[in-house]
Amino acid sequence: MKFGAADLDELERFGFNFIRLGISWDKVEPREGELDLDYLRSYVEFARMAGERGIYVCPRSTNTAGARRGATGPAWTCKVPVKNGGDFIAQIRKRA
Numbered sequence: 001m002k003f004g005a006a007d008l009d010e011l012e013r014f015g016f017n018f019i020r021l022g023i024s025w026d027k028v029e030p031r032e033g034e035l036d037l038d039y040l041r042s043y044v045e046f047a048r049m050a051g052e053r054g055i056y057v058c059p060r061s062t063n064t065a066g067a068r069r070g071a072t073g074p075a076w077t078c079k080v081p082v083k084n085g086g087d088f089i090a091q092i093r094k095r096a
Contacts, residue, residue, distance in 0.1 A: 003046045008053055018056040021047060025061065026074040 011019065027039045047057040 003042075005049065007046075008050055008055065011050075011055060012053060017054060018058070019050065020058045020060045021050075022060050029074055032074070032076045 021043070023043055027036060029035055043059075047059070050057050
């Protein structure tokens with residue numbers, strides 16, 4: 001996560017006191033079973049900084065958009081490659 005004090009300055013300038021802060025599964029768990037603790041710590045730190053300024057934070061898991069590569073779902077979740085945003089339901093059927 002690359003958000004910081006400058007981002008909070010902008011939120012305050014526009015009068016925000018509540019934000020939905022997206023968290024991406026592909027960033028949290030880039031490889032199956034391996035968590036990126038630095039990403040999680042930066043997320044928590046930004047939320048803490050926002051709270052200190054009176055900005056409420058609602059953590060939000062982003063949509064995986066069918067867990068296709070390039071979406072927020074980790075690439076490792078696609079055992080059968082989905083090409084060009086192809087039919088995800090068809091891909092699931094192939095796995096079954």
